Amino acid sequence: SKHVTFKDPTFSHIIVQGETSVTSSLISAALAGKLIHQGCGAYHAHIVDTQLKSPCIKDIPVVCDFPEVFPENLLGLPPKREVEFLIELIPGSNPISITPYRMAPAELRELKAQLQELLEKGFIRPSVSPWGAPVLFVKKKDGTLRLCIDFRQLKKITIKNRYPLPRIDDLFDQLKGAKVFSIIDLRSGYHQLRVREKDIPKTALRTRYGHYDFLVMPVRLTNAPTVFMDLMNRVFKTYLDQFVVVFIDDILIFSRSSEDHDKHLWIILKILKEKEFYAKFSKCEFWLNEVAFLGHVVSTKGVKVDPSKIQAVVEWRPPKSSTEVRSFLGLAGYYRRFVKGFSIIASPLTKLLQKKVKFIWDDKWKEYVVYSDASHNGLKYVLMQEGKVISYASRKLKPHELNYPTHDLELAAIVFALKISYGEKCDIFTNHKSLKYLGTQKELNLRQRRWLELFKDYDCTINYHPGKPNVVADALCRISFASISLSPLHLFLELRAMNVCFTLDSNGSAIASLQVKPILLELVKEAQMLDEKLVKLTREVQSGEKLNFTFTEDGGLFYQNMLCVPNDDKLRRDILNETHTSPYAMHLGVKAEHQVPVGLLQPLSMPEWKWERITMDFVSGLPRTQRNHDAIWVIVDRLTKSAHFLTIKMDYSLEHLAELYINEIVKLHGIPVSIISDRDPRQKSYADLKRRDIEYYVGDKVFLKVFPWKKIMRFGQKGKLNPRFIGPYEIHERVEPDAYKLALPPELDKIHNIFHVSMLRRYCSDPSHVLPVKCIELNPDLTYDEEPILIQAREVKQFRNKRIPLVKVLWRNHLGKEATWEREEDMKTPYPHLFRD
Numbered sequence: 001s002k003h004v005t006f007k008d009p010t011f012s013h014i015i016v017q018g019e020t021s022v023t024s025s026l027i028s029a030a031l032a033g034k035l036i037h038q039g040c041g042a043y044h045a046h047i048v049d050t051q052l053k054s055p056c057i058k059d060i061p062v063v064c065d066f067p068e069v070f071p072e073n074l075l076g077l078p079p080k081r082e083v084e085f086l087i088e089l090i091p092g093s094n095p096i097s098i099t100p101y102r103m104a105p106a107e108l109r110e111l112k113a114q115l116q117e118l119l120e121k122g123f124i125r126p127s128v129s130p131w132g133a134p135v136l137f138v139k140k141k142d143g144t145l146r147l148c149i150d151f152r153q154l155k156k157i158t159i160k161n162r163y164p165l166p167r168i169d170d171l172f173d174q175l176k177g178a179k180v181f182s183i184i185d186l187r188s189g190y191h192q193l194r195v196r197e198k199d200i201p202k203t204a205l206r207t208r209y210g211h212y213d214f215l216v217m218p219v220r221l222t223n224a225p226t227v228f229m230d231l232m233n234r235v236f237k238t239y240l241d242q243f244v245v246v247f248i249d250d251i252l253i254f255s256r257s258s259e260d261h262d263k264h265l266w267i268i269l270k271i272l273k274e275k276e277f278y279a280k281f282s283k284c285e286f287w288l289n290e291v292a293f294l295g296h297v298v299s300t301k302g303v304k305v306d307p308s309k310i311q312a313v314v315e316w317r318p319p320k321s322s323t324e325v326r327s328f329l330g331l332a333g334y335y336r337r338f339v340k341g342f343s344i345i346a347s348p349l350t351k352l353l354q355k356k357v358k359f360i361w362d363d364k365w366k367e368y369v370v371y372s373d374a375s376h377n378g379l380k381y382v383l384m385q386e387g388k389v390i391s392y393a394s395r396k397l398k399p400h401e402l403n404y405p406t407h408d409l410e411l412a413a414i415v416f417a418l419k420i421s422y423g424e425k426c427d428i429f430t431n432h433k434s435l436k437y438l439g440t441q442k443e444l445n446l447r448q449r450r451w452l453e454l455f456k457d458y459d460c461t462i463n464y465h466p467g468k469p470n471v472v473a474d475a476l477c478r479i480s481f482a483s484i485s486l487s488p489l490h491l492f493l494e495l496r497a498m499n500v501c502f503t504l505d506s507n508g509s510a511i512a513s514l515q516v517k518p519i520l521l522e523l524v525k526e527a528q529m530l531d532e533k534l535v536k537l538t539r540e541v542q543s544g545e546k547l548n549f550t551f552t553e554d555g556g557l558f559y560q561n562m563l564c565v566p567n568d569d570k571l572r573r574d575i576l577n578e579t580h581t582s583p584y585a586m587h588l589g590v591k592a593e594h595q596v597p598v599g600l601l602q603p604l605s606m607p608e609w610k611w612e613r614i615t616m617d618f619v620s621g622l623p624r625t626q627r628n629h630d631a632i633w634v635i636v637d638r639l640t641k642s643a644h645f646l647t648i649k650m651d652y653s654l655e656h657l658a659e660l661y662i663n664e665i666v667k668l669h670g671i672p673v674s675i676i677s678d679r680d681p682r683q684k685s686y687a688d689l690k691r692r693d694i695e696y697y698v699g700d701k702v703f704l705k706v707f708p709w710k711k712i713m714r715f716g717q718k719g720k721l722n723p724r725f726i727g728p729y730e731i732h733e734r735v736e737p738d739a740y741k742l743a744l745p746p747e748l749d750k751i752h753n754i755f756h757v758s759m760l761r762r763y764c765s766d767p768s769h770v771l772p773v774k775c776i777e778l779n780p781d782l783t784y785d786e787e788p789i790l791i792q793a794r795e796v797k798q799f800r801n802k803r804i805p806l807v808k809v810l811w812r813n814h815l816g817k818e819a820t821w822e823r824e825e826d827m828k829t830p831y832p833h834l835f836r837d
Contacts, residue, residue: 060286062262066269070281071187077122077215078192079276083231085217085224086161087199093157097132098150100206107137107145112209114147119212123191127213129201149205151221161223163230168294169337171245171252172303178254179300180261181291184268185283189249190224191216192277193231235275236268244268252293261287295334305335318699322359325352368426371465374413376402381417388733391420393608408447410435415451418458429465436464520578523571524563525556531566604676605736607639611669614638615676620650633657635665638676694757696740701728701763704742704755728763787811788827791834792819 058064103111118124133154137145186192195203195217203214203221217224225248232246243264245252253268255261265286272279285291290299297304313332319325329349336342343350351357368390372381380394393416401412410432417428430436444452528534538557541549550558557564565572607613619632629647636643646664648657696702703725733741738757793808805824828835 057281062265062269063286065266066273069269069272069277069279070284071278074121074188074191074278078194080194081231081275082234083193083227084196085193085199085221085227086196087154087202087221087223088159089202090157090159095130096153096157097130097206098134098153100208101134101136101150103137103208108208110137110145111135111147111207115207115209115212123216124205124212124214127201127204127211129204129211129213131202131204132206132211133204135205135207148220149218151218154202155222158222161226163226165225165229166245166247168247168296168334171247171294172296172298174241174245175252175254175298175303177256178298179289180255180258181288181298182253182261182265182286183284183288183291183293184251184253184272184279186249186251187278187280190219190228193217193228235271235277239264239267247294250293252291252298254298258287305338309335320699322353325349325359329353370417370420370426370428370460372410372413372417372428372430374409379409379413379416381413383417383420393417395609407432407434408445411438411448411451414462415454418454418460425459427461427463429463431465433464433466435462438462520574521556521563523574524565527566527568527571528557528564531568534564534566537564604638607673610640610642611637612639612672613674613676614665614672617677618648618650633660635661637669694762696731696734696757696760696762698731698733700731702731702740702742702760703727703763704729705759705761725761788831788834791827794824795821 057067057070063070115124131154134150136148136150138148140146193216195214200213200215203218205212205214217227229246229248232248232251233240236244236246236251240246243253243255243260245254251268253261253264255264271277290297292298292306295306295309297306309331313328313335316328316331319328329346332339332346333342339345352359367385369384370381371384372379374380376397378394378396380392382392383390395416397409401409404412410430414428414430414435438448438452439455528538534557537546537549538551540546541551541557548559549564550561552558565575604613614635614637616633616635619634620630622630622632624630625647627647629649631648631650633646633648634643635646644665646660648660652660704727705725729742729744731740732743735741735754739754740757740760741754744751744753788809788811790810791807792810795806795808797804797806806821807824807827808819809822809827810819
C-alpha cells in the first residue's frame with residue numbers, strides 16, 4: 001500500500017479519498033503562485049513506497065563478511081604504499097603563489113567548515129610553503145558545494161607522467177561470457193594515496209583562513225589519474241583481466257557463474273581489506289546481471305551504450321562553430337564502435353574542422369521528401385524536409401493532359417515534381433500504388449518509356465503512400481504550435497484512485513515546508529508599521545489632521561493615491577530593481593533606443609505560374625483620339641512579362657474600369673492572386689533611408705513586440721511599466737528575407753506564427769530576462785489594453801458651427817505629462833464613474 005506522510009504541526013491526521021472521475025492536470029509555477037495569492041491551499045506531500053528497503057551490508061552475501069571495507073568516512077591518513085604521488089617539475093621552475101579569490105559570505109562559511117573537516121581527518125596541515133594555489137567552489141548536482149583547488153599554474157611546469165591508461169574497448173573485451181557483475185567505487189580514492197614528503201609543499205593552497213599543505217593526493221593535479229592507475233594495477237596485478245578490470249578508482253568484478261563470483265568477490269574484498277583501501281557502499285552494486293560501467297551497460301548479452309548517454313547525443317543542439325562540432329564529435333566518437341560506418345556518416349562534420357573550410361551549417365545535408373498528387377483539375381506536389389514544409393506548387397492541366405488515363409496522370413505529377421530534385425537524393429510518395437513498380441513493368445506506352453528515360457537522370461525513389469488524394473497538402477494546412485508531453489495514463493489513474501493518508505511522524509517533525517514570499521505591496525505595508533515617522537503620520541490621518549493622506553482598510557498609507565514608501569534602504573532598492581532592473585519592467589536603463597527601425601523593403605518573389613500575379617499602371621496625359629481616349633491602361637504579367645494595353649478615358653468610373661478588366665483580362669487569364677499598382681524603385685530607396693537591415697538565423701531566440709491599447713489593463717502591470725516585448729521564442733524558419741516563423745507557446749495558438757523583422761528584437765542569453773506569457777491576456781493581434789483613472793481638466797473646442805467638449809484623461813500609472821485629450825462623449829459612455837462629480 002502507498003502512504004503519503006504530511007508533516008504539519010497543525011494537523012494530526014488527514015485522510016483523502018481519491019476519485020477516478022476527477023481529471024488530474026499539471027499547472028505552471030506562475031499559476032500556482034497566483035492561486036496561492038488568491039487564498040487557495042497548498043500541500044507539500046512526500047510519497048514513499050514502504051515495500052522498498054535500502055540494501056544493507058549485512059544482507060549481501062560475501063560483502064557482509066567485510067564491513068570494515070565500507071566505513072562512513074575515511075579513518076585518517078592512508079598507510080604508506082608502494083607508490084607515492086610525485087610532482088616532478090621542469091628544471092629551472094620557481095615557486096608560484098597566487099592571491100586567494102574573492103568569495104561570498106556563504107562560500108566563506110562553507111570553506112571554513114570543509115577546511116576544518118580536512119584538518120580533523122589529517123589530510124591537510126598548516127604550511128609555510130612558498131607555493132600557494134587559490135581555491136574556489138563548484139556546485140554539485142545536489143546543490144552542495146565542491147571545494148576545488150586551482151592548480152593550473154602548477155600544471156604548466158609539471159613533467160607529465162606517461163603511464164598509460166587502459167583503453168576502454170580493451171576493458172570490455174575481457175567481459176566476454178560474463179553473467180554476474182559487481183562494481184566497487186572507492187571512497188575519495190585520491191585521498192587514499194600519500195604525497196611524497198618533499199613534494200608536499202608544492203600542493204599548498206592559500207585561503208582566507210590560512211595556508212595549508214595536502215598530505216594526500218589532491219584532485220585535479222597533473223599525473224593524478226595515471227599515478228592512481230599505476231597503484232591499482234600493482235594492487236590487482238595477479239587477477240587483472242581474469243575476473244577484475246580497473247579504471248582509476250572504479251573496480252568491476254565479473255564471473256561466468258554465481259559460484260565463481262562468490263570466490264572472486266571474496267578475493268577482491270580481502271585485498272582491499274589487507275591493503276587498507278575503503279569503498280563507498282552507496283555507490284557500490286553487487287550480484288547484478290546488468291551494470292553501468294564507464295558510460296556503457298554491461299550484461300549477459302554483451303556491451304551496449306548507456307541510454308542516458310544516447311539521449312545527450314540526440315538532444316545535442318546544432319553546432320554554430322567548429323569548436324562545437326569538435327565537442328559533438330568527441331562525445332559521439334566515444335561510441336563509434338556501435339555505429340557501422342561512423343567515419344563515413346561523420347565525414348561532413350569532420351570536413352568542417354579543416355582550417356581552409358568555411359563553417360556553413362545549412363539544411364542541404366538533410367534528405368528531401370516529395371508528396372505528389374494529380375486530379376482532373378491539375379497537378380500538385382509538396383516538398384518537405386524532416387516533417388516541415390519547404391515549398392509547394394501546382395498547375396492546371398494542359399488541354400492534351402485532360403485525355404491522360406489515371407496512371408499517366410499520376411505519373412505526370414511525379415514528372416512535374418522532378419524539376420526541384422535534380423542533383424539531390426529524395427523520396428517521392430504517391431497514392432497510386434502501381435507507379436511503385438514502374439521500373440519493373442514489361443509493357444509501357446511511348447509516353448511512359450520517355451518518362452522512364454527521364455527518371456534515370458534523377459536520384460529518386462518512388463514510394464506508395466496510402467490515403468485520400470492530396471492528404472499531405474491538406475494536413476499541412478493545419479499548423480500545430482504546441483508540443484504537449486503527456487504523462488502515462490496509468491499513472492494518473494493510479495493516483496486518482498488511491499486512498500491518501502496524511503499523518504504526523506512520531507516526533508512531529510516536518511520534512512519540508514512550503515513558504516510563499518509576500519508581494520512587494522505587502523512588504524511596503526509591513527515596513528510602514530516599523531517606520532516611526534509613518535506611524536506618527538498614520539495616527540494624524542486617523543484623527544483627521546492630514547487631509548492629503550488616506551489610510552486604506554487593509555492597512556496601507558497613501559498620499560494622493562500614491563503609496564508611502566518607508567525610509568528602508570533595502571526596500572527602496574527592491575522597488576527600484578522591480579521597476580528598472582527587473583525584466584518584467586522592460587526598462588531601457590540609461591541608454592535609450594535611437595536606432596532606426598529594422599527591415600529593409602524586399603523585392604517581390606517570383607510567381608510560380610503565368611498571370612498569377614500582375615502589375616498595372618496608367619499612362620495619362622496623351623492626346624485625345626477620335627473616340628476621346630486620352631490614357632492607356634497597362635497590365636503586365638510579372639512572370640512572362642506579356643502585357644495588355646487598354647485605351648481608356650481618365651474620367652472612367654471604377655465600375656466601368658472593373659467591367660473592362662473582367663471582359664479583357666479575367667476572361668482570358670482568370671482571376672490573379674495579387675495585383676500591384678504604382679510600384680517605383682524610388683519608393684524603396686526613400687523608404688530604406690530610415691530603415692536598417694538585420695538578419696537572424698534558425699535557432700536564434702528573439703523577443704516579440706506587443707502593442708498597448710488603452711481603456712483596459714491586461715498585463716497585471718500598468719502604464720509605463722507595461723512590457724513591450726514578450727518571450728524569448730526560437731526562430732524555426734526564415735520564410736522571407738524579412739519574415740520569420742517563431743515557435744510560439746500554446747497560450748498564443750490563436751496568433752499567426754510568422755512575423756516581420758521589425759517586430760523582433762535579438763535575445764541575449766540570460767535566463768533572468770525570460771518574460772513568460774502564461775498569465776498574459778493577449779489579443780490575437782498582439783495588443784493589450786489599459787483604463788483611465790482620472791479626469792484632470794475640461795475644455796471646449798469652439799468651431800464655426802459647433803462646440804466639442806474635451807476632457808484631459810490620466811491613464812493608470814502614467815505620469816501627468818502623459819495625459820491625453822479625449823472627446824467627452826467618447827469617454828462618458830464607457831466610463832460614467834469618472835463624471836459622477
